[in-house]
Amino acid sequence: MQPLDPQQSAARTWFEDLRTRICAAFEQIEREAGSDACFEYLPWDRIDHSGAPGGGGVRGLMTGAVFEKVGVNVSTVAGQFSPEFAASIPGTEDDPSFFATGISLVAHMANPHVPAVHMNTRFLTTGKRWFGGGADLNPAIPCEEDTRAFHAALASACAAHGPDYYQRYSKWADEYFWLPHRNVARGVGGIFYDRLEGDFDANFAFTQAVGEAFLTAFPPIVRRRMNLEYGAAEMERLLDFRGRYVEFNLLYDRGTLFGLKTGGNVDAILMSLPPLARWK
Secondary structure (H helix, E strand, C coil): CCCCCHHHHHHHHHHHHHHHHHHHHHHHHHHHCCCCCCCEEEEEEEECCCCCEEEEEEEEEECCCCEEEEEEEEEEEEEECCHHHHCCCCCCCCCCEEEEEEEEEEEEECCCCCCEEEEEEEEEECCCEEEEEEEEEECCCCCHHHHHHHHHHHHHHHHCCCCCHHHHHHHHHHHHCEECCCCEECCCCEEEEEEEECCHHHHHHHHHHHHHHHHHHHHHHHHHHCCCCCCHHHHHHHHHHHHHHHHHHHHCCHHHHHHHHCCCCHHHHHHHCCCCCCCC
């Protein structure tokens, strides 16, 4: 892979640092639950559709007493899009070359009262440069207190960077995280944004704020719910809910499609799937 320019290097360094801090926070929660679970890290190298190498990443995975399965992946890849996929990506009209770096996180929780969560932020370079990402909460058993706290953290991050950001990006999340074949939402929303281009410094600062908001908001939610009692009925709700989560990620998720179309690590891409799910 070619040497990174200053913007690419700054974005990659930030995503890797955020990964380190998130993993430490999640491991601390496991310690508080009396578990010694920790993340296992597996590096991987990318080979694109032409057989050429082009960067790679690290898949971080933990299974514990609180986090039944959580993956925190970082990747930095470059190369050329396949001709058919390039047609769907802005800035590739004259050159299919690309660079992408980002972090992707999905946590599935052991206690049905603790919501699953997704967070992803990324920086993509083609003939254009843009940031995208967001975070959303996915409870099998919704709790208004958790929903309010999660949205409040994201709204605060948005307010510091654009007066209409939260309104726009929370609406976009509601539209994006929707299962049209079932006419239901995947969860209780959050924010989603994509193709945020123009002022690199401003857009990078907003993307950093989203990551910090997630790290501020989610661990307290876990701690509030992780010791609540549950039984068979709650587990049935969790497994049914996870079935919907699987359907969204395999049918509609842009990150899944991007990873598979660009020679990403299949295990890292599909780490978003829960360890157990059910379809009646």
